Amino acid sequence: AGDNGAGITVGFDGINLTGATGRTKRHHMYQMMLSHMSDEEKIGITARLSKDVLGAALDSQGDLGRVCRAPPGTRVSPTRGSNGEDNAFNVLSDAFAILTSSALRVGRRATETDDEVNDSTTDAGKAMHVAVAKGKLLSKISRKHLIEIVLPILCKLKVLLHTSCSPLLKHLMAFMVEIFRVYKTEVKEFLANDPTLLQEIEYDARQFKKDNKYV
Numbered sequence: 001a002g003d004n005g006a007g008i009t010v011g012f013d014g015i016n017l018t019g020a021t022g023r024t025k026r027h028h029m030y031q032m033m034l035s036h037m038s039d040e041e042k043i044g045i046t047a048r049l050s051k052d053v054l055g056a057a058l059d060s061q062g063d064l065g066r067v068c069r070a071p072p073g074t075r076v077s078p079t080r081g082s083n084g085e086d087n088a089f090n091v092l093s094d095a096f097a098i099l100t101s102s103a104l105r106v107g108r109r110a111t112e113t114d115d116e117v118n119d120s121t122t123d124a125g126k127a128m129h130v131a132v133a134k135g136k137l138l139s140k141i142s143r144k145h146l147i148e149i150v151l152p153i154l155c156k157l158k159v160l161l162h163t164s165c166s167p168l169l170k171h172l173m174a175f176m177v178e179i180f181r182v183y184k185t186e187v188k189e190f191l192a193n194d195p196t197l198l199q200e201i202e203y204d205a206r207q208f209k210k211d212n213k214y215v
Contacts, residue, residue: 049098
């Protein structure tokens with residue numbers, strides 16, 4: 001393994017990151033990687049995972065599509081990690097884990113204080129002011145992408161996973177409820193012409209908060 005120019009060398013000799021047994025290690029690695037990403041990179045990661053993984057799962061071709069459509073009783077176990085569908089299950093569950101991670105949120109950093117932002121008399125203050133303005137712009141871009149691109153994919157995939165009674169539904173709901181919680185007004189506006197689906201999402205959000213059913 002190399003450092004990719006980051007000055008950090010990572011080795012994976014003797015480390016098993018595959019299947020269900022390696023899930024915790026993978027998630028720790030994802031968190032570390034996300035914590036070092038810029039907001040632009042986070043937006044890019046969200047776009048790629050939504051299109052290349054979740055979007056691909058809507059296609060009937062390939063393991064991602066098949067694992068989402070497998071009817072109850074015929075689905076392969078997601079714990080074996082021994083074939084393509086097992087791997088596809090882990091790819092999808094990992095994608096949802098990344099998408100729901102707080103480390104992937106775009107915008108103002110928690111370490112910034114109002115005093116630092118408002119103090120524009122120093123070079124550091126000016127730089128901070130520019131950074132916050134950039135963060136707000138990127139937040140708007142992220143919000144637009146989530147509502148106009150990601151949400152339609154989630155809605156379609158939710159129907160598919162619900163029909164097949166897939167255990168992946170709980171992961172999708174965690175992500176969908178998070179989007180609804182943060183951007184409730186925008187989600188309602190986007191689904192204004194589909195009141196049935198909106199009511200369903202609102203109900204799922206209430207259930208999620210009520211009994212943590214999907215966690």
